[in-house]
Each structure stands twice: as structure tokens, then as C-alpha cells.
Amino acid sequence: MTVTATPRPTGHPGYSQTLERVPESAGVARSLVRTALTAWGQEDMVDDALNLITELVSNAVDHARLPAIRIIVLRKENWVRLAVVDRSRDIPLMRTDSNGDQIRGRGLVLVEALSDRWGTDLHRWGKTVWAEIRYEGAL
Template identity: 40%
Template sequence: MEYLLPSVPSGVSRARELIRTDLTDWGLAHVVDDCLLIVSELVTNAVRYGGSAYALRLEKREGQVYGEVFDPGEGMPRLRPADMDAISGRGLQIVGAIADDWGVTATDNGKVVWFAVTP
């Protein structure tokens, strides 16, 4: 499934609703919580840094749940050490801790941050 969503704070909750519905429909309710947390972090980054809209894709691929968030923003996200006093900056650390694999791919008009979770 692929969705184009506006880059507004309410888009984060809409993305979670869509992911929950898709995974439940696919009989993968046991990975909903992990995927919701990953998608929340990636979509929040897209809303904060990515431009006016973002695309969210979720599919079953080779025995895994594969997801990606595309946004047209210029900056590339990077994993960084968390400042214990900071109120943000841990999103990619969370993604890395939960996903079986993840990464960032530059495109001609933005970037794709992707993840894979094995059910």
C-alpha cells in the first residue's frame, strides 16, 4: 500500500492508523506495535524536515514487512549519539533498535528512509 500524506503534525496519527489497518488486514497484528513506533519516528522526521508532503509505503516482501517514507527534503538523516538532556534526537536510534534492517537512500528529488521487520 502507498499513501501520500500532507506534512502536518496530524499526518503522523493518520500514518499510524493506515499502518495498523494494513498490518491487521494482512494478519500481522503481532508486529503492529513495532511498526507503529518505527513509522511514527520516520514520519515525524518527514514532517519536521521534509517539505510539504511525504509518501508512506508498506508491503510484504520476502517474508518481511517492508516500509519506506519518502520526502523531498534536502538533508539526509543520520544516526547520532543522543544527548541525555535533549528532548529529541533519538528517533533513528529507536528505528535501529526495533527494525531488523533500515537505511536511507538518496533520490533525485529527496530521500527514502526504509525499514524491514521480520514477523
Template identity: 45%
Template sequence: MTASTTSPTRHPRFTRTLPRAAESAKAARGLICAALAAWAIDDLAEDAALVVSELVGNAVEHTACHLIKVTVTRTSPETVRVAVVDKSRTTPARRTPGDDEVGGRGLLVVDALTTRWGTDPLNFGKRVWGDLTRQPAG
């Protein structure tokens, strides 16, 4: 189910609860692209879709819960926050994998594409988020 609501800070947001499965990255990307299109800030869609794919992938790989929650919030006219909530309390850590390692670059990608990112501890788990900001028209 997808919901469009206003956050407690009165910012518009879209949320969707999804199974903790690799296939959920596609639905998460769809949610992000739909929200950005509704807000007429499609220029962030490609990077935001990649960020949410990495965050969903991390939740799938590193948590044992059955469901995850994906949220995109417009925090200002130029900035959106993409977030994934899961029931794990383990804080993700950015690492630098070796050249021969296949995985482990997700948070490096998130760090490169966002203006900032972080983790919020919750009573039942955590929220990992990244902010993406539009470049000024020039």
C-alpha cells in the first residue's frame, strides 16, 4: 500500500511498506519516481532511485524482519529525503571493499549521491536516510 501524507514537520511525503526482498527495490524506485514527478522535481529521480535501491539492498541483506518501509519526504523546495526503515538496531557503516570484492559499496554510493545521509535509531529498529538536493538552475 502506498500512502501520501504530511509528515509531523508538515512536509509532504509518500510511504510504502514492502516485503524485505530484493524485488522490493523495483517497487521502491517506482515510489520515489512517482513522488518526484508529483512534486515536479524529476531531475533528482535517477540519483534518488539509485539511493533507495542501495538502502533497500542493505535492509534485505542485513536484517531479518519481514517488512521494510520506504519513505520519500520533500523537506524543502530543493531537497528530498529518501529513507528505509527496518527492525534491525545495527547501525550501517560505510566501508571500502577490496578491488576483488563484489559487494560492499552501497553506502559509498549513497554518500556520493546525497548531500548528507545518516541513521536514526527507533524504538523498534532504525531509519537509514539520504538527502538529495537539486542543483540551482544555471
């Protein structure tokens, strides 16, 4: 009788951390994303994922109301989801105009470009803004 082992995913299926709503939290969020993707053997996604989480955290820092945000990194089927949860119900809008001489304000254009899909889930108490990257092969 031959027994075939089915490969199982490596690492936890999800990571999350509550952080202060300050610009410095983007660095902590990047570390969490790097840890998750490395544990899952998805190092080729790291650069795009780090840029995505930086933009999502930056938006929450700029627009959320309460002093804390939650960072979530999940894998499901062939997707890695990066998400930021905050207590504001204001839906982020993607700016496509030049916004004058301002450097900031077009982060969701980058999220759109780097992710395969992204969106906002509204909750009674706030929202989750997420971006997903599709990967090939098993985690």
C-alpha cells in the first residue's frame, strides 16, 4: 500500500496586530507582512505586499478617528489578503486627478495597480480596507 502525503500550508493561516494610528505603525505592519509571506514561502510577493500595506496603513492614519488600527494578513485558497481595520465608516476614494502639487492623496491608485483586487467592507462600527494578491501554487 502506498501512502501519499498531501502538502499542508506552512505557518499560520493569518496574522494580525493592533497598532497605534501613527505613521510609525507602517513599519510594524511591513514586518508583520514580511513574516507572514516568508512563513508561507511567498517571498516573491514581498515587495508589492509591503507597498500595499504601507498605503493601507497611511490611509488609516490620515482618515480614521480612533487611536488604534488593526492589521490583518490572511491567506485563503490562492489569495493573500492584506487589510487594515479602523473605526471610521468613511469609504476611501481613489483619486485620479493630479491633486495640484501635493505628493500625497493618490495611494489608492498604487493599491489598484499592485493588487489583483481591493475593496472596503463596512461594519456597524467601522470598516476594513483590504487588498488581495493572487498567487500560483500551494502555500
